[in-house]
Structures are given as C-alpha cells and as structure tokens.
Amino acid sequence: MVRAYVLIQTDAGCAAEVTEHVRGAPGVGEVVAVTGPYDVIAQVEAADVGVLGRTVVDSVQAAPGVVRTLTCPITDL
Amino acid sequence: MVRAYVLIQTDAGCAAEVTEHVRGAPGVGEVVAVTGPYDVIAQVEAADVGVLGRTVVDSVQAAPGVVRTLTCPITDL
Amino acid sequence: MVRAYVLIQTDAGCAAEVTEHVRGAPGVGEVVAVTGPYDVIAQVEAADVGVLGRTVVDSVQAAPGVVRTLTCPITDL
Amino acid sequence: MVRAYVLIQTDAGCAAEVTEHVRGAPGVGEVVAVTGPYDVIAQVEAADVGVLGRTVVDSVQAAPGVVRTLTCPITDL
Amino acid sequence: MVRAYVLIQTDAGCAAEVTEHVRGAPGVGEVVAVTGPYDVIAQVEAADVGVLGRTVVDSVQAAPGVVRTLTCPITDL
Amino acid sequence: MVRAYVLIQTDAGCAAEVTEHVRGAPGVGEVVAVTGPYDVIAQVEAADVGVLGRTVVDSVQAAPGVVRTLTCPITDL
Amino acid sequence: MVRAYVLIQTDAGCAAEVTEHVRGAPGVGEVVAVTGPYDVIAQVEAADVGVLGRTVVDSVQAAPGVVRTLTCPITDL
Amino acid sequence: MVRAYVLIQTDAGCAAEVTEHVRGAPGVGEVVAVTGPYDVIAQVEAADVGVLGRTVVDSVQAAPGVVRTLTCPITDL
Amino acid sequence: MVRAYVLIQTDAGCAAEVTEHVRGAPGVGEVVAVTGPYDVIAQVEAADVGVLGRTVVDSVQAAPGVVRTLTCPITDL
Amino acid sequence: MVRAYVLIQTDAGCAAEVTEHVRGAPGVGEVVAVTGPYDVIAQVEAADVGVLGRTVVDSVQAAPGVVRTLTCPITDL
Secondary structure: OEEEEEEEEEOOOOHHHHHHHHOOOOOEEEEEEEOOOOOEEEEEEEOOHHHHHHHHHHHHHOOOOEEEEEEEEEOOO | OEEEEEEEEEOOOOHHHHHHHHOOOOOEEEEEEEOOOOOEEEEEEEOOHHHHHHHHHHHHHOOOOEEEEEEEEEOOO | OEEEEEEEEEOOOOHHHHHHHHOOOOOEEEEEEEOOOOOEEEEEEEOOHHHHHHHHHHHHHOOOOEEEEEEEEEOOO | OEEEEEEEEEOOOOHHHHHHHHOOOOOEEEEEEEOOOOOEEEEEEEOOHHHHHHHHHHHHHOOOOEEEEEEEEEOOO | OEEEEEEEEEOOOOHHHHHHHHOOOOOEEEEEEEOOOOOEEEEEEEOOHHHHHHHHHHHHHOOOOEEEEEEEEEOOO | OEEEEEEEEEOOOOHHHHHHHHOOOOOEEEEEEEOOOOOEEEEEEEOOHHHHHHHHHHHHHOOOOEEEEEEEEEOOO | OEEEEEEEEEOOOOHHHHHHHHOOOOOEEEEEEEOOOOOEEEEEEEOOHHHHHHHHHHHHHOOOOEEEEEEEEEOOO | OEEEEEEEEEOOOOHHHHHHHHOOOOOEEEEEEEOOOOOEEEEEEEOOHHHHHHHHHHHHHOOOOEEEEEEEEEOOO | OEEEEEEEEEOOOOHHHHHHHHOOOOOEEEEEEEOOOOOEEEEEEEOOHHHHHHHHHHHHHOOOOEEEEEEEEEOOO | OEEEEEEEEEOOOOHHHHHHHHOOOOOEEEEEEEOOOOOEEEEEEEOOHHHHHHHHHHHHHOOOOEEEEEEEEEOOO
C-alpha cells in the first residue's frame, strides 16, 4: 500500500471545482482547499506506486482547472 | 474571527480594475495597489478559515485580471 | 477548529529526526517523511489560527534540522 | 504621507521574537505573524519614502532573526 | 516628490517598441534597453507614491509587449 | 518493489566523492555524475516506499557534500 | 558513446501519452513516469553529443504534451 | 568592440530552427544547441553596446521559437 | 562609453552602509537605496565594458554587506 | 571531442580570481568575466563527456570563490 500527498495548483478561482471533481474518485481520500502557494491538497492511496501514478493522472490532473500537481509519496520513516 | 493579507499578482496594467472589483466585497477591508513583485494587497476578514477561503475565491480570484493570489492568514502570535 | 498541512524542508539527512521530534507534540496529528521537494509533511490542528501559529513555531520550527516550513491552512470549501 | 506593507522572512522559529522586536517601533503600525511563504507582515507609515526606507532598515531589518524583507509601498490608485 | 526605477520584462524582441512607447510619457525620465534578465529600465518621477503608481500603470504597463514590471521606489537613505 | 531516480545537488567540486560514497550502498544501482543543474543522479530500488525513504536518507543524504536531494519514484504508467 | 538522463515536464495529465510516444524511439532506453517536479524521465544513448541533441529534439521534445526538457549528460567520473 | 554570450531558451523542439535562423546573421559568431536549462548559446560581437542590443533584438529575439534570451556581455577582466 | 544599472542585494539592514561605501567611487554615479527585491541600485559609467566589469567588482561587490549584484548594461536602442 | 560552455556563479567580488585560476587549465579555452546572473563563462573541450566532467570538477569547481557551475555541453545540431 502506498500513500501520497498531492499538492495542486489551479487556475485562479478554480479551487472549488477541482476539489469537487477530485473528491470521491477511487483511491482519493481527503481533498481540501488550502491557502498558500498551493490551492488544493489531496491524499491519495494506491496498491503500489504504479497505481498511484495512474490515480494522480486520471483522477487529479484530469480535473479542469488543474495547472500543476506535485505528488509527495509518504516514505513513512 | 480570522484575518488574512491576500497578495495579488495581476496581468500588466490591471491593478486599478482589480482594486475596484475587490473593494467593497463582503469581508474585504482595505484593498490597495502596491509596488514590488505583487500588484495589489487586500485585507480579508471572515468568521472562520472556511469562509476566508470562499471569500478569496469568490471576491478576489474572480476579479478579471487576477493571475495568482497568495493568502497569508494572520496567526497573531 | 483550524487544520493545516505543514510542508517542511530539512537539512539533508534530517527527515527522520525531525519526524521523531514533531510527532506527538500537542496539536500535531500525522507526521510523515515524503519524497519530492519537501522532506516531511505534518498535519496540525488548533483551536484557532493563533494557536495554529504558535504550534507551528513551538512544535515544528523548533525541531533541530528544520530549514523552512510552509503552513497551508485548510479552508475546507 | 507614505504607507507600505513589509513582508518579512525570518529564520525558522523566530516569528514571535521578530514580531515583538518590531512592534511599537516608531512609524510601525500592525505587526503580525502569518502563515505562507512569509513569516511576519508589518504595516509601516512614514512622512516620505526616505523616512520609510530608514524605518524599514532601522526598525525591521535590525530585528534579530530577520532574513529578508520585501517592502511594498502602497500607491493607493 | 518620489522617484523610482521601473524594471521591465518584455516579450522577446519588443524592447525597442516598449522603449519608444514609454519614452516621453509624463513623469517618465530616462528609458533605456538593457541586457540581463530585464529588457528595459525606466526612471519615473511623481508628486507622490499614488501618482507614481498611476504613471507606472498608465504609461509603462500599458505599452504593448510589456510582460511584467517591477517598481523600485528610491528611499534615498 | 519500488524504484526511483534520485537527483542530487552537491557542494561545488564534490560530485566525485558523493558518487564514490553512494555507489555500492544497499539498494543503490547506477550512480553517475551528470552536467546540468544536478551534479549526480542515482537509481535506487527498495522493497517498498518506506525502505526507499530510509535508503535515500541513510545511503545518499548521509554522503558528505550532499546539499539537496530530489527523489522521483517511478510510477511506471 | 554518450548517455544522458532527460528530465521531462509535461502538460497536466499527459505523462502517459508522452511516455508512449517516446518509448521505443531510436536511442531511447527506459522511459518512465515519475512523481515530483518532473513527470517523465528517459534514458537516452547516442554515438556522440551531437546525435544526443538531435535525439532529444526529434524523439522527446517532439512528443505532444512536452512542456520543457532538461538533458543531463552522464560524465561518468 | 563588445562581445557577449547570449543564452537562449526556445519552445520545446525548436533549437534547430533557432540555431539555423540566427547563424550567419551580422555580428553573430558561433551559434550552437546545448543541453541544460538553455537550448541555444550564441556569441555576438558588436561595435558597441548599443549595436549589441540591436543585434540581439533583430537577429536573435526575432527568430521564431525564441522564448527568452539572456545577454551576458563579456567584461574581460 | 558604457553605462549600466547595477541592481544590488545586501544583507538585511546593510543598505545604508553599502550606499555610503559605493557612493563617490570612480565611475559610479547615482547610488540609492530602493524598496522591492533589490536593496540598492547604482548607475555606473566606464570607458568600455572591461572597465565596467572592474568597476563593479572593485567598487560595488567589494562593499561589506553586498550579497549579489546584477549588472544591466544599457544598450540604448 | 566534446565542447561545453560552463556558466559560473562566484562569491561577490571573486570573478577576477576565478577567471585567473581557471584560465590556462588543461582543456579550458576562453574564460571571461561577464555581467548578468552569471559571473564567469568558460569554454571547455575534452576527449569525451567523462573527461569533460573531470575537467569541470578539477579545473573549474576547485577554484576558490566558485559557488555554482552549470555545464552546457554543445550538441552541435
């Protein structure tokens, strides 16, 4: 099992739409809008890093209004 | 009650329009054009961080000419 | 109640020590090492934004090896 | 009369000390710790831009723990 | 009286047009093309910081080909 | 099994020492000096993302002369 | 013989298409999607640095969805 | 006589066209594609800094596919 | 004759000392403290680009408190 | 045969010493101080990319005052 925080920058004003779009997608846990240089942060869980990558591409980057995503896999030291 | 400074970058030449658009919106206090890497700085006040987020999206990021916003909630140490 | 993700950059090789130091501090939830431009991500919860600020300063920034922290309060749209 | 927002980055953990040091200095209005890429934001007022510069150097940059300051004079369009 | 240096980035190849457009505008002194990360540097003078801001918006940012401007008011220590 | 490319910045002149130090460590495959903004690139393999994290900290970041590492886990789409 | 790692940034959501497009091109070895600030990393091999350059331009940069590439030739100390 | 290195970033895949376009222009010496964060580097020579500026604008920035140029005049200590 | 604007970043609080140190040096015209990402801007004039380079090194970079300088020769289109 | 431009950032005021130190080293051609974000640019030639790497480390990065080097191998399209 792999978990990651995905830091998302959106076009100005699109945080709500992106949050709605990403929430509830398979493998996606909490999705919240935040302040700071990122607009939305999502927690993603997957069977392995490969599925993690596909989840980020299919469920997060595909959301209209997403400009850039930065996936930070948890190495859980 | 939560307060924040919102640092705003606009398209070249749009500082005045953005200032006009944002001024007077609910929850928005002083809005001024500035020099430096940011074009406009607004003070926003909200009942809680959730309302703060919506105010920034609805009242600031929605203004035509806004390129990027950086919300800095006051932690008031 | 206010929640935030705190993105932490550490000196090279200090992710484990910082994670240990921050874990269990009052108001601090999950603290994990991650890959990518950040080394550790912590979830922090506080009664209000003021307490959030103090928690970040006292419990996170005080950890030896912390270079920079970026607090992203959740606006929960 | 000139007013400016001064965005301040401090060494990790020094936001409180810097806020204390800067608060109450002549020409300095509100000084608050914030979250995001800046640690403290101060409002400074001066008779003219020259005095503004001296105030920033003498009252803000002189505070132990200040790494970088970014002064954004208000052009009040 | 307030003076400022305005550092200007233009679209590739537009330095000459921007220099022509800005030169001679009210409140604008020397305007020259430069090498380095900026393409044009203008000296602007105004009765106060408010007029300075309007001059930059109306006379500099309005020039076709201007991508970004960075106004550096002189604090003349 | 998880694989990752680890992009390493070193102090000026330390690429050879870092390459020597990291080569042959458990879980570390090819380690080579490169030109460009990174000085060394290592391929790391681990049973899971947790072991990956420890390998990067213990075998790469611990090498004298390492300034910053950027771990890019392969998601193998 | 010259080898290089090519770090590739793609438009959001295009990592899979770029990986498909680049894989199998002459001179191109492993091509994988990754997490972090880069989306895809390819290993390229060429007779000399000139052929390396052409391979990157013709086989990697030509792939639809590629925004920026950073070629890191291996100097193999 | 003034000489300068002009560091050129191009749209992805355009290094060859830009090199062709710039090569042979008056005042332009060697023009080569390179790897790293820049795509092409040209050596330019001119009677004085003014002519240098015009050469960069007319012969380099005018080339289709040029995104940004950075002119580094040689001060030849 | 070559002229250039030299953009100077100083250690926090050192703008006044740097301005004093640089003012009056041979080849150096106006030297003023400014607000924004640069702390001091100097105008330098020299017989040619070589002398310009030496002036910047000897009269500007030598000033205690100077962190980084960015010389922008005027190409005077 | 491989050629590269090496872009060098030095500590403030060290351009001359670095230029002196690097000039004349085996494999090193022209070495000149420049204005702009880089302080010195060297042309390096080597039998292959491996020797290129060693030359940069041994003859350029070893020079006192060198902060960062960026090697741009010529791909000679």
